[in-house]
Amino acid sequence: QKEVEQDPGPLSVPEGAIVSLNCTYSNSAFQYFMWYRQYSRKGPELLMYTYSSGNKEDGRFTAQVDKSSKYISLFIRDSQPSDSATYLCAMSAGPGGGADGLTFGKGTHLIIQP
Amino acid sequence: DGGITQSPKYLFRKEGQNVTLSCEQNLNHDAMYWYRQDPGQGLRLIYYSQIVNDFQKGDIAEGYSVSREKKESFPLTVTSAQKNPTAFYLCASQTTATNEKLFFGSGTQLSVL
Numbered sequence: 001q002k003e004v005e006q007d008p009g010p011l012s013v014p015e016g017a018i019v020s021l022n023c024t025y026s027n028s029a030f031q032y033f034m035w036y037r038q039y040s041r042k043g044p045e046l047l048m049y050t051y052s053s054g055n056k057e058d059g060r061f062t063a064q065v066d067k068s069s070k071y072i073s074l075f076i077r078d079s080q081p082s083d084s085a086t087y088l089c090a091m092s093a094g095p096g097g098g099a100d101g102l103t104f105g106k107g108t109h110l111i112i113q114p
Numbered sequence: 115d116g117g118i119t120q121s122p123k124y125l126f127r128k129e130g131q132n133v134t135l136s137c138e139q140n141l142n143h144d145a146m147y148w149y150r151q152d153p154g155q156g157l158r159l160i161y162y163s164q165i166v167n168d169f170q171k172g173d174i175a176e177g178y179s180v181s182r183e184k185k186e187s188f189p190l191t192v193t194s195a196q197k198n199p200t201a202f203y204l205c206a207s208q209t210t211a212t213n214e215k216l217f218f219g220s221g222t223q224l225s226v227l
Contacts (some may be wrong), residue, residue, distance in 0.1 A: 008154060032214045043118075043204055043218030044157075088156070095214050102216070104156035 003027070006089055006105030014113050019076040023089035023105045026070065030091040030103075033065050035074045038086045038107065047087075048074060079112045086110070116141045118219035120205050125224045127192065127199055135190045135222045137205035145208040146188040147216065150174060150201045157204065163188055192224060200225050 006023045013019055021035075031052055036044035048063040050056045050072075056063045062075040072091070076083055089105040118139045127133045139146065145164045149157040159172030163182040177196025182188055192199045202223050206216040 004156070006156075034214070036218075041202070041221065041223065043120075043206075043220050045218065046215055049215060090157075092214060102159070102214070106154060106156045 004089060004091060004103050004105040007108055008106055009109040010111055011108055012111040012113060013079060015079060015081060017079050017112075019079050019083070019110060019112075021074040021076075021087050021089075021108050021110070023072050023091075024070055025072075025091060025103075027091075027093070027103075028067075028070065029093040030067075030070075032092045032095060033063070033072050034090040034102075035061075035063055036088040036090060036104075038088060040086075044088055081112045081114050084110060084112045118205055118207055118217060120203075120219035120222050122222060123220070125222055126227050127224060128227050130194045132191055132193050133199075133224065135192070135203055135205075135224070137188045137190065137219060138186055139188075139205075139207045139219075140186060141207060141209075141217065142185070143207035143217070144185070144210050145213075146182070147206040147208075148172075148178070148180065148188070148190045149204045149206065151204060151221075152201050160190065160203075 004025045033050045035048040037047050038044040050063050050065050053065045053067045060077045064073045086107040086109050088107045092102045121136045147162040148160040158174050160178050161180045163169035179191045204221050205219040
């Protein structure tokens with residue numbers, strides 16, 4: 001089963017707010033978790049990558065993985081209008097990404113209001 | 115600058131016509147992929163190639179064909195057998211097939227006339 005659930009939004013928040021984006025999944029074999037940011041009519045760009053459970057921080061972005069709950073999150077602190085985009089979660093069971101069946105969520109459309 | 119170049123940015127297909135989407139990378143990546151993105155849908159894998167002269171079907175390969183004659187190039191042909199081709203097509207690459215990080219091109223929007 002390769003199902004990933006992600007709320008499509010849109011999620012609209014004021015500038016400076018903390019944003020929480022989430023995905024749930026059903027396949028307990030998933031071990032590699034990623035967040036991609038996609039601006040309108042552009043290709044996705046990799047924001048965060050996490051292996052197994054735990055937290056990872058990179059600047060204003062924090063990725064969390066809770067494998068026991070099959071739940072992953074992306075937090076954005078001090079949100080900026082330039083953060084307005086669609087955020088896609090992605091996950092796979094093996095390290096091969098696309099070749100090992102990288103499964104994407106449908107994406108959450110985020111709007112940061114100036 | 116290193117990257118993945120997709121062309122054209124916009125493409126129109128007539129009924130019964132085959133069209134080819136170009137994908138070129140100068141990152142020296144081994145693996146390349148084609149994904150289809152429909153509004154409100156996640157990315158779905160069409161075809162992938164881990165090495166030159168070899169490629170594998172993804173989840174939705176019917177109506178599509180690919181070739182991988184050079185490491186840098188992975189063109190996708192949308193054939194007349196694909197009855198619902200309107201979508202945003204994304205090409206991606208990886209350093210090796212065992213590296214989970216994908217790098218994407220800027221996409222091609224294909225529409226039916």
